Amino acid sequence: MPSILEHAEANGTAADTNGHHRPETPVGRMALTDYSINPSPSSEDKRARVRQAVPEDLLLPNGFPDYLRMIASATSRVYEACNVTPLTPAVNLSNRLECNVLLKREDTQPVFSFKLRGAYNKMAHLDPAISWKGVVCCSAGNHAQGVAYSARKLKIPATIIMPEGTPSIKHMNVARLGGHVVLHGADFDAAKEECARREKQDGLINIPPFDDPYVIAGQGTIGNELFGQVNMSKVEAIFCCAGGGGLIAGIGLYVKRMAPHVKIIAVEAYDANALAQSFRKRQRVVLNEVGLFADGAAVKTLGEETFRICQEVVDDFVEVTTDEICAAIKDMYDDTRSGLEPAGALSIAGMKKYVSQHPSQDSNRTLIAVTSGANMNFDRFRFVAERAAVGEGKEVLLAVTIPERPGAFARLVDTIMPYAVTEFNYRYADQDVANVMIGLSLTAPAAQRSEELQMLLQRIRSEEMTVTDLSGDELAKSHLRYLVGGRSAVANEKLYMFSFPERPGALERFLKILRPRFTISLFHYRNYGGDIAKILAGISCPDEDSGDLSQFLRDVDYPFEECTNSEVFKTFLRT
Template sequence: MPSAVYELAPATSEPNGANGHRVNGHGADAGARPIENTNGGLEDPFVTFSNGDPHGVIEINNLHNPVPMSQKYRTPRTSMALTDYSVNPSTPDDQKRQHIREIVPEDFLLPNGHPDYLRLIASATSRIYEACKLTPLSHAVNLSNRLECNVLLKREDQQPVFSFKLRGAYNKMAHLDPKKSWRGVICSSAGNHAQGVAFSARKLRIPATIVMPEATPAIKHLNVARLGGHVVLHGADFDAAKEECSRREKIDGLINIPPFDDPYVIAGQGTIGNELFGQTNMAKVDAIFCCAGGGGLIAGIGLYIKRMAPHVKIIAVEAYDANALVQSLKAGKRIVLPSVGLFADGAAVKTVGEETFRICKEVVDEVVEVTTDEICAAIKDMYDDTRSGLEPAGALSIAGLKKYVEKNPPRDPSRTMIAVTSGANMDFDRFRFVAERAKIGGGKEALLHVRIPERPQAFAELVDTIMGNPVTEFSYRYATDRIANVFFGLSLLAPPQERKEELKRLMDNIQAGGMEVTDVSQDELAKSHIRYLVGGVSGVKNERLYMFNFPERPRALEKFLEVLRPRFNISLFNYRNSGGDMGKCLTGIICPDEDVEELEKFLQDIGYPYEDCTESKLFKSFLRLEDPEQQGP
């Protein structure tokens, strides 16, 4: 294996590239500027800047912020290029079709000058298995039973680099002219494309340079270095890394390996379509679901499938906050998004490729958009069926399949739906977020905010009302003598098609008890912050704090509350099911000093281990007012 090489690239004298201009205006001159028409009549977008400000695009093709900020399911966006696919796109080549003629032999071109992709894919099958696996097509038993159709998973997450990207990268590099490729290849990426290029370069004995931003997490550049890539760390984001990549390409005579917008890359991904014909009866397949991203995967598969089995629908899946293909298809031309959400970073592109968009217009039947929570639910579905963990972009296909089937139930349970699970490269730390959001995304959990009158037994009445559904979290803090705010999560037990009605009945019951209730399951503020911040300081007198542990069994929390509530006035309650074997509950109880002995005897009789935290400095600092008189009105 070639030894790993690291390099910290110096800043260039032309930070904005050779022409000093970026598509988003971070260059020498700003203002409206078109992307040249290069796609055989396909009109490309204008980019308009705010009041000549070269640092902020506000309109793309007269679409002001294509994804409304009011959508509560949006994840944070960024104008910085924090992933290799969210870089500001280069100005397209004026001679795109001529460029294709230069890299694709004449025998593989159609009379109209476009590549003959069926032949290119057939040619790719003779080379890619030198590096790639013929991945299995697995039956998803649980998903099939739940959706009442035959769900199959094309397991591209089982490739040597855990991503389909290896197919396109290897096919591209295997067809390079040895007279040119001996100098080496280069790309700007820290994700699956980088690993695909590095792995392919090692197989083909071609030097590979991978340019990444200086702040790239160690796990990403270590993976590339492990495969023998020459890692160059440069710049604050991927825009800077991309410029450095272009500079080195020209100076050192290297060949840039594109991530998706190239005929050989598209053909490499298209070999998945060829494999499917040998793995299942395509006559019974209704649809194939793929993540959209830059378009390479769905273009390659779509071209092959539509030629060989035109009845099969090709359905692209995108996140709501990274929907470049949706916006482009609506506009009839390539749209450049001002920014993209980063959760499904492997498919978060600002614009789809030129060639891939031309193909997608022909082969894509529909695009399904999904939320972050729905992606998390899909990751859990994959784990439940295969005990494998996908990255968010890799689970887009499953999320889209579920959403599509729920809206279009198949009449015949034997009909087949295929999801291409495209990647499994995700940092372990992100699984915590996925686990928290999966139940909400799958419609199995609801988060509710309830306002109850601060009077004796009001808390007990709320508990009685919700007792029929398992509680996943519960937060309450005494604040005033008038109104109490409670935040809690509940598991929904009805079949998927009946959960909305189940939640409505539950909320109606709460309101019938004289309490106000709001469903905050889709409120990003509630899910990301408020659920962790419920509480605060209180000046309630005679408050004592206890931390309880109890076995995390079904309805354990409800049984605990049934024992505790009749005798004591609760001023604080915090519980969250974290998936462990023991449930942890923090409880504030109003108890005069003279009754403490009786209280603690009662707690001992309950039989649950507990700790008295009343004298804790943290309790006094964050949850107590030193002087009750300081409490506001």
């Protein structure tokens, strides 16, 4: 396929595809994801391998499965457990991207993931003469839930092997669905070995997560549904997360046979890009490390059969950053009031990036994003909310160095106005210069935000201040923004915590009242989206000026609490 290989060669390494800033999301070797496991060695004869899984009458003359017939056959069984998921217009996204965006809502399945289709189709076609013994799988995610749900529906015993460190919410949910959960081993390699042992010892049937013709055909029923939901002659492209390849292979097989003009676009996280790297090297590769943010699609390698199919049906691929995934989760919420898991939002993130890289004057172009899953722990939304604005380019994080002298703080405030301040961190540390970390909301349309940012940076520099854009700095975003400052020996320092309504102009009013009458030794503010904002301010005030400080506290007209005598303040912020 020249188009995708040319694309791969043109794009070089994964680091080149992540936009202006190169992110540095940590990756780890030990994972509790579905597929971050050592793959089985490739078989010498691919045809022989698939022949073992598919009856002779479902094979093509070339020895490979007739997937169109298998998908048609799957429709007679899959809907015993699965829903025909809606194809939902994304009004807000459509307006912003100036095209027709449709969302294929696989997150609305009974287990909130497309995985149920493949698992059920595989298990529904098992020979009852051997399936009565039960099935087994190794998974800590959506595949486990799909197998457990299918087993209950088909009245087949199911054993789910999970690593011992699997979060309780996951193994408890699988148990609730009817699966017998076995926690074994410190990581997925150990769990996989236990799965293989039980398969052999107890005569159980292993249900693979993606590299199986029946699993692929089950996922392919999504493609069949699309033809009954939209005029496919008007569809330009379908975006799917890549993962192990089962979803995109199944959809691609059906769509390419019925509507070959429709592009099939694979989307991966930049640090879990097995498909992209395999296409670049024209062979399956095994990643040494896999990023875990989009854990539902975190694979070390594609399946053997799924890679073969992807080479035939995938037209292009897009790699996205963690922040771009967070922005896509927010986009989904804004349009549907539904929350996706990171892997489930990959398709939206990739579609947005693809549109920006391939602009079109045709406002009627139709793009479909398959929202593949919504199984995410609630506490992860905290991280998503923190990073979504940065991923969208709406928020920038800046480090500004100003002279440590009266009036400099006030001049900085004047310079950044009227931008809405989302974050403000400062602590006195040096008698000559002050380092301030500021978050600001940009106002220009997405296409002009880069130019707007450069103009803002130039404006700050024109005031003889040094400024650095930290929006792409993982250390700053994940850690330093919470650790600005430390213990200081500021003379006559008093600490106050202020509360004020979180509404436009409230912070600016506070800053204008505050400056330039007092020396500010500490300042911390972060917009968390609540109705009440909290500001922590350190003020250096000699005893003879205490009357002026008392007057200021009355003038500010916001509730406050003095924290000067707090043990926490004395321990961490005072020398």
